[in-house]
Amino acid sequence: MTLTTAPRRSTTAGSRRTVGPRRDHGAWFLVLPALLPILVLSVGPLLYGIGLAFTDAQSGRTQPTQWVGALNFSDLLRDSLFWESFRIGLVWAVGVTVPQFVLALGLALLLNLDLRLRWLARALAIIPWAMPEGVVGIMWRLVYHPDAGVLNETLRRLGLAGAGDGRDWLSGLATALPAVILVGIWAGMPQTTVSLLAGLQNVPRELHEAASMDGAGGWRRFRTVTWPAIRPIALAITALNFIWNFNSFALVFVLTDGGPGGRTRLPMLFAYEEAFRYGQFGYAAAMGLAMVAVISVLLAVYLAGRLKRDEDK
Amino acid sequence: MSTRQVSTRQLGRRATVKRTAGRTGQYVALLCYLAFLSFPFLWLLSTALKPPRELGSIHPAWIPEAPTLENFRQAFAQQPLLEAVGNSLLAAAVSAVTAIVLATPMAYVLARFRNRFSRVATAWVVISQAFPLVLVIIPLFLILKSLQLIDSRIGLIMVYVVWSLPFALWMLTGYVRAIPHELEEAAAVDGAGRTRTLVSVTTPLLAPGIVATALFSFITAWNEFFFALVLLKSPEKQTLPVVLTHFLGAEGVADLGPLAAAALLATLPSLLLFAVIQRRIAGGMLAGAVKS
Numbered sequence: 001m002t003l004t005t006a007p008r009r010s011t012t013a014g015s016r017r018t019v020g021p022r023r024d025h026g027a028w029f030l031v032l033p034a035l036l037p038i039l040v041l042s043v044g045p046l047l048y049g050i051g052l053a054f055t056d057a058q059s060g061r062t063q064p065t066q067w068v069g070a071l072n073f074s075d076l077l078r079d080s081l082f083w084e085s086f087r088i089g090l091v092w093a094v095g096v097t098v099p100q101f102v103l104a105l106g107l108a109l110l111l112n113l114d115l116r117l118r119w120l121a122r123a124l125a126i127i128p129w130a131m132p133e134g135v136v137g138i139m140w141r142l143v144y145h146p147d148a149g150v151l152n153e154t155l156r157r158l159g160l161a162g163a164g165d166g167r168d169w170l171s172g173l174a175t176a177l178p179a180v181i182l183v184g185i186w187a188g189m190p191q192t193t194v195s196l197l198a199g200l201q202n203v204p205r206e207l208h209e210a211a212s213m214d215g216a217g218g219w220r221r222f223r224t225v226t227w228p229a230i231r232p233i234a235l236a237i238t239a240l241n242f243i244w245n246f247n248s249f250a251l252v253f254v255l256t257d258g259g260p261g262g263r264t265r266l267p268m269l270f271a272y273e274e275a276f277r278y279g280q281f282g283y284a285a286a287m288g289l290a291m292v293a294v295i296s297v298l299l300a301v302y303l304a305g306r307l308k309r310d311e312d313k
Numbered sequence: 314m315s316t317r318q319v320s321t322r323q324l325g326r327r328a329t330v331k332r333t334a335g336r337t338g339q340y341v342a343l344l345c346y347l348a349f350l351s352f353p354f355l356w357l358l359s360t361a362l363k364p365p366r367e368l369g370s371i372h373p374a375w376i377p378e379a380p381t382l383e384n385f386r387q388a389f390a391q392q393p394l395l396e397a398v399g400n401s402l403l404a405a406a407v408s409a410v411t412a413i414v415l416a417t418p419m420a421y422v423l424a425r426f427r428n429r430f431s432r433v434a435t436a437w438v439v440i441s442q443a444f445p446l447v448l449v450i451i452p453l454f455l456i457l458k459s460l461q462l463i464d465s466r467i468g469l470i471m472v473y474v475v476w477s478l479p480f481a482l483w484m485l486t487g488y489v490r491a492i493p494h495e496l497e498e499a500a501a502v503d504g505a506g507r508t509r510t511l512v513s514v515t516t517p518l519l520a521p522g523i524v525a526t527a528l529f530s531f532i533t534a535w536n537e538f539f540f541a542l543v544l545l546k547s548p549e550k551q552t553l554p555v556v557l558t559h560f561l562g563a564e565g566v567a568d569l570g571p572l573a574a575a576a577l578l579a580t581l582p583s584l585l586l587f588a589v590i591q592r593r594i595a596g597g598m599l600a601g602a603v604k605s
Contacts, residue, residue: 026507027426029418030418030419030421031418031419031430033414033418033419034416034418034419034482035419037474037475038437038475038479041453041456041471041472041474042441042449042475042478042479045452045453045456046444046449046452048452049448049449049452050448057451103346106342110342110346113339115343117344120347121343121346121350124350126584126588126591127351127584128350130532130580130587131354131536131580131584132535132537132538132553132554132580133538133554134538134557135554135580136353138558138561138576139353139356139573140353142353142356142357142360142572142573143353147371147373148368148370148373149373150373150375153372153373153375186349186353190350218335240442240443243443244443247443247446249446249539250538250554254538254558268445271445272539272543275447275451276543281451281455284451285447285448288445288451289448291445291447291448292445292448295443295444295445299439299440303436
């Protein structure tokens with residue numbers, strides 16, 4: 001395969017075709033510095049990892065690794081911890097993605113208005129975005145801390161909890177998952193808001209004005225003008241957010257390490273434990289592949305949305 | 314006649330009242346958002362500045378009564394923070410520069426050529442962001458182990474370079490597309506060769522985008538947790554996010570003041586850098602995510 005410019009789609013590609021001759025072998029020299037490391041340290045390991053899922057690979061073992069076929073997968077299906085962590089992963093991903101989308105959309109709509117504190121909101125939104133995930137986890141542990149945490153102290157001052165009532169949100173069986181979900185929502189708010197805001201700013205103002213003239217109220221204008229315009233972006237963002245959330249690790253690892261009693265053991269935490277605490281590389285890789293199954297569905301949604309947008313142009 | 318006038322005025326007033334109520338509601342909502350976004354960080358700040366006596370109090374104050382920097386001193390005394398900062402700085406800087414040097418030429422090709430290769434590469438960029446890291450880290454662990462690069466800064470930097478390449482490609486491709494190709498044609502008409510055009514026309518125009526992408530790669534590597542956790546074992550080689558977890562100690566037991574101080578320190582560099590490049594990042598990401 002050589003890098004040729006596309007002869008088809010001349011209307012869109014035509015303007016870009018002017019640089020360089022038709023068959024441009026020189027372009028390979030530009031591509032190789034990035035392509036080689038990607039192939040060797042990213043595509044290669046990925047394929048290797050898929051292969052490992054069908055072996056009994058373990059860390060620190062002296063016997064050679066053997067091909068075991070689908071054994072890891074049938075083991076997974078019988079592993080109640082696997083099912084539990086998959087269920088938790090789905091609850092977590094939905095529980096973070098959906099409220100986050102609703103909240104971020106609300107904030108984006110507000111920031112799209114001519115309000116005075118807009119700059120402050122934009123400035124503050126940087127904080128969750130730029131913070132290391134591990135630090136976000138530590139920070140929220142301070143918020144949730146039974147005695148020294150701001151959450152319990154606020155509840156006490158509001159008279160909603162007795163002064164000595166030091167509820168530990170992150171180690172309560174019922175509260176742990178909701179508590180980490182709230183952190184997940186917080187941590188991803190800025191990206192979602194900024195992306196939605198960009199979508200909103202592309203909605204033509206005239207459409208809004210025309211709808212207002214026709215007597216459409218706020219909700220109606222949102223439903224008939226705003227939402228249809230941002231729906232493709234909204235779908236893509238939601239699909240990507242879901243995938244990222246389903247794959248997340250550092251935040252919950254620092255917050256609860258999967259506890260109490262596995263109540264927050266997300267799929268990645270499960271796989272990490274299998275691989276690096278118990279040395280079950282093959283089994284953990286199989287777990288990774290099982291996660292890919294869920295992700296592929298959403299990735300297909302995202303890519304289909306992108307393709308559709310490309311065709312619309 | 315007169316009744317009609319009154320009713321219009323009433324209608325007008327009602328609309329004004331409604332608008333004012335709407336405005337107030339909007340500001341209340343915005344303030345709620347601001348509180349939600351800022352309170353955990355403000356609490357981190359407050360905890361970091363509190364003397365031990367206030368931290369032990371049953372009624373922790375929202376604002377420290379006797380703020381002190383003692384926790385920062387304690388943090389450095391308790392854990393090898395300085396080494397950790399050095400390790401993070403090294404890993405983030407080297408991997409960001411390397412990733413940019415490798416990615417910029419390819420990004421140029423992806424932006425200027427549309428063919429099967431560029432479509433596959435672009436799809437790879439998206440897909441690679443979606444894969445569960447465990448599927449990559451186990452083979453990488455085995456590969457690096459056979460190269461004796463486990464618990465090595467070089468091994469970690471290699472992983473960071475490859476890990477930040479897709480995103481660097483993504484952003485840089487967007488920045489290249491934003492440069493009008495007519496400028497390059499004009500240079501070609503003036504007799505400049507391909508290389509000359511790239512070096513003297515395209516690269517200077519791309520420079521701000523390159524800087525923004527490099528800083529963003531720096532931030533992601535500075536913030537990274539999972540690879541550093543898995544690949545580095547010796548405490549003296551670990552990066553800041555991993556060293557921070559040592560403050561947590563055994564389950565539930567933590568020296569809160571130094572922990573908060575160290576967490577704050579770890580955040581400041583990325584917060585400052587991010588503030589500088591925030592606008593470009595949002596633009597570049599969206600150019601890649603939405604417009605491509």
